[in-house]
Amino acid sequence: MHFARSWRQQSSNLRLVGSRCASCDAIFFPERIRCTGCGSSELKDYRLSGRGTISTVTRVFEAPRGFESQVPYFAALVELEEGPIICAMLTDVDQEDVSVGKKVSMVTRRILAHGDDGPIIYAYKFTPELEG
Amino acid sequence: MKPTRAVGVIGYGGYIPRYRIDAAEVDRVWRGSGKKEGRSFKAVPGPDEDTTTIAIQAARNAMDMASIDPEELRAVWFGTESKPYAVKPTSTIVADAIGALPHANAADWEFACKPGTEAMQAAIGMVGSDMARYAMCGGADTAQAKPGDVLEYTTGAGGAAFILGPGQESVAVLQASTSYVTNTTDFFRREGQEYPNHGQRFTGEPAYFHHIRSSVTTLMEEIGAGPGDFTFAVFHQPNSQFPLRVAAELGFARDRVEPFVLTNLVGNTYSGAAMLGFAKALDVASPGDRILLASYGSGAGSDAFSYEVTDKIIEVRKRGVPIERYLKRKKLVDYAMYARYRGKLRRN
Ligand SMILES: [Zn+2]
Numbered sequence: 349m350h351f352a353r354s355w356r357q358q359s360s361n362l363r364l365v366g367s368r369c370a371s372c373d374a375i376f377f378p379e380r381i382r383c384t385g386c387g388s389s390e391l392k393d394y395r396l397s398g399r400g401t402i403s404t405v406t407r408v409f410e411a412p413r414g415f416e417s418q419v420p421y422f423a424a425l426v427e428l429e430e431g432p433i434i435c436a437m438l439t440d441v442d443q444e445d446v447s448v449g450k451k452v453s454m455v456t457r458r459i460l461a462h463g464d465d466g467p468i469i470y471a472y473k474f475t476p477e478l479e480g
Numbered sequence: 481m482k483p484t485r486a487v488g489v490i491g492y493g494g495y496i497p498r499y500r501i502d503a504a505e506v507d508r509v510w511r512g513s514g515k516k517e518g519r520s521f522k523a524v525p526g527p528d529e530d531t532t533t534i535a536i537q538a539a540r541n542a543m544d545m546a547s548i549d550p551e552e553l554r555a556v557w558f559g560t561e562s563k564p565y566a567v568k569p570t571s572t573i574v575a576d577a578i579g580a581l582p583h584a585n586a587a588d589w590e591f592a593c594k595p596g597t598e599a600m601q602a603a604i605g606m607v608g609s610d611m612a613r614y615a616m617c618g619g620a621d622t623a624q625a626k627p628g629d630v631l632e633y634t635t636g637a638g639g640a641a642f643i644l645g646p647g648q649e650s651v652a653v654l655q656a657s658t659s660y661v662t663n664t665t666d667f668f669r670r671e672g673q674e675y676p677n678h679g680q681r682f683t684g685e686p687a688y689f690h691h692i693r694s695s696v697t698t699l700m701e702e703i704g705a706g707p708g709d710f711t712f713a714v715f716h717q718p719n720s721q722f723p724l725r726v727a728a729e730l731g732f733a734r735d736r737v738e739p740f741v742l743t744n745l746v747g748n749t750y751s752g753a754a755m756l757g758f759a760k761a762l763d764v765a766s767p768g769d770r771i772l773l774a775s776y777g778s779g780a781g782s783d784a785f786s787y788e789v790t791d792k793i794i795e796v797r798k799r800g801v802p803i804e805r806y807l808k809r810k811k812l813v814d815y816a817m818y819a820r821y822r823g824k825l826r827r828n
Binding site for chain 2: 358359362363395417418439440442455456457458459468470473478479480
């Protein structure tokens with residue numbers, strides 16, 4: 349059921365909690381139970397900074413179910429500064445703001461709301477860093 | 481009122497959504513009176529934003545500035561009158577997002593536009609009594625108005641968060657705080673109703689002006705200060721005229737107040753309004769400056785605070801995000817996009 353799954357994913361959704369391998373320091377997102385680098389199963393929770401760069405980006409016009417109200421939106425692969433690559437929606441952006449290599453940072457937004465009376469799912473999206 | 485040990489703000493942050501609508505555009509749709517463009521705007525939350533996401537970003541910015549371990553926060557308290565859930569606290573989501581759970585108190589506060597400053601007073605009490613080392617308070621809103629109502633020209637969105645802690649760690653130390661509260665029905669929304677009502681003859685003089693004058697006068701008497709002792713004064717700002725008028729009545733010079741009236745740029749951000757103004761004042765304050773903060777909430781009451789800025793402000797605020805950056809970041813939308821973003825167009 350949706351409810352239980354989103355509850356389990358809450359900390360990674362809200363705080364970008366991944367895993368760090370205690371023996372080789374490799375960092376993963378989302379969480380893993382075994383290191384793909386050295387095979388160790390000694391992984392600890394690790395909170396990522398939320399800063400990264402866009403490595404691929406596409407504009408979505410035909411959205412999966414539940415995301416129709418956000419069309420059109422940008423979906424990107426973001427390379428986090430700690431290494432993991434994460435697939436996420438971009439927000440507060442226009443076509444001219446998105447390009448490969450652009451620096452982005454994590455924000456928390458409403459991703460899904462289950463009807464008018466179901467739970468609201470808050471999770472990460474990425475947005476260009478604020479200009480000084 | 482003041483705590484037995486010194487308490488102050490150790491970090492703060494604000495957030496304003498990126499989208500803006502010109503009040504002239506609202507006017508074009510509902511009245512067509514030919515209002516001039518470019519004079520006043522309000523911030524519009526994006527389709528994936530609500531009070532919770534605004535509060536989370538303000539809280540994160542405050543945490544970055546304070547640079548403390550989130551597990552040291554004993555309270556995360558946000559005030560709002562636009563909760564995404566009618567039952568289920570916004571503050572638990574904010575507290576989770578910054579990593580403060582589970583050993584913290586988390587609750588939502590409600591008092592029209594002043595719950596954030598109520599939470600601030602409570603946080604001061606909690607830290608001042610040594611029950612907690614740090615406590616977070618804040619206010620955020622995505623203010624709603626009935627389409628075409630006079631309120632629709634100004635109902636904005638935004639919020640701010642403050643972390644209270646020991647005086648010696650503070651960027652601004654509290655001198656005292658007072659509240660002035662009466663049972664006045666000047667503005668209200670009945671349970672289950674989508675939009676609020678304003679009780680015409682009770683707004684203005686017997687509400688906003690009377691309550692703010694009373695809280696600020698009491699505060700100044702309590703600490704033996706006059707308007708000339710404050711470098712800046714920040715008032716609740718439902719529009720751009722009220723704060724300037726109450727400041728003039730109380731004897732504050734206009735140039736000490738006007739830079740922190742953001743209503744023409746972002747609209748009335750309700751629970752966020754006075755708090756965003758206070759954050760902007762801290763962004764430009766110098767050590768030794770005294771800042772007055774006075775909120776107003778319909779129903780009705782005003783909380784007033786006097787803070788003195790410390791040397792720490794110079795280094796500590798470099799870790800934060802100046803409010804000015806959010807004021808500069810803006811994208812205009814027309815009434816149609818605003819209606820879509822605000823959920824005023826139902827498709828089922
Ligand atoms: Zn490993």
